[in-house]
Amino acid sequence: MTRKALSIAIISVSFLAAGCAGIGPGRLKADQVDYARALGDAKKREILAAIVGLRFADAPSFLTVSSIIAAYTFDATGGAILNAGSGAQPNYAQATGSVSYSNHPTFTFTPTTGDAYASAYIRPLSPTLVMPLAESGIPIDLLLRITAQSISGLQNGTALGGPNAAGSSEFFLLLRVLRRLQLAGELNIESRNTDDDKGDKGDGKRQGNKGNNADKGGVFITLGATRSGASKEVADDLALVRKLLHLSPKMKTYEIVYGQAADHDRIPMVTRSVLGILTDLGAQISVPSDQVGNGATKPTIGLIGGETRPTIIVKTGEKPPQDAYVSVLYDKSSYWIDRGDFDSKYAFTVVQNLMALAEVTDTTKSPIVTIPAN
Structure with a gap:
């Protein structure tokens, strides 16, 4: 015992x-x-x-x-x-x-302020930062709808209001055609680095990248990447894209550049900043008419063309559902995204990824997680 x-x-x-x-x-x-x-x-x-x-x-x-x-x-x-x-x-x-x-x-x-705030959120996103995401599987129509304000003069919707706030119907037509070409494997995005000596100041020292719109190199789009002209539908889509963007039919690969004007072998694109993206998404939120009437906000911006659905559907009410994908409280009202709304969740994830890329600079440090192991 x-x-x-x-x-x-x-x-x-x-x-x-x-x-x-x-x-x-x-x-x-x-x-x-x-x-x-x-x-x-x-x-x-x-x-x-x-x-x-x-x-x-x-x-x-x-x-x-x-x-x-x-x-x-x-x-x-x-x-x-x-x-x-x-x-x-x-x-x-x-x-x-x-x-x-x-x-x-x-x-x-750590609050984001000063140059870091300007670089990450105020400066327009560089096409060299945005466009390669299409090669990672993100639908190019969704990507451009979020990040591009204009492509070859075709205007996206804008939160500024006015007679052209809904955007150009040709812009949304272009997005649909580009998406069809992407699904058919007839559209490729390629990033190319510039020569190393182009980054020198002349004293042997290289200039570092500052912000998200000072990336070296360029980004190129190839139309008719695999079997151009193999079907009438593909040939028609390729011809329509070149017509909308005023591109030379003698070429397949075109450089995408930031700006308003370019020649027939380059595609000019005016991109949005992170704040511009968030502002545009906010302008699409439906709010009660009394909040518009008392001057608290502006009327909701609608879209035209084949896709009039908001990029991200944000619902509002007194209380969000318990299984909401994400929810916040603002001025006694709740705003949320439904967990069952896949399109809105996916678009929100794209925005989250864009912000993560925009926040990266030469001095950015990843969060450090310390977990004792003994």
């Missing part, structure tokens, strides 16, 4: 010690995913809050997570008492122990 009691006491103390020793690796497995999801969800709320705020002319603010420190404390104490018995005292064994656990994470946020 004494030996059995002693064994139980020793095993109990061993379990306490083992629990203390193994907390680090176990928390690392869970925290790596949990913190990544938490950062993503926080960024979604920040973006939606900026979109809704701009709908009512509120300037957005952005915070960057600089570091996350997950501090865990696990204390365990244990002891064993054995009495072999003497005289009237019976044999007995006693085990004692205590366990305490605490979690105190520390988050460090």
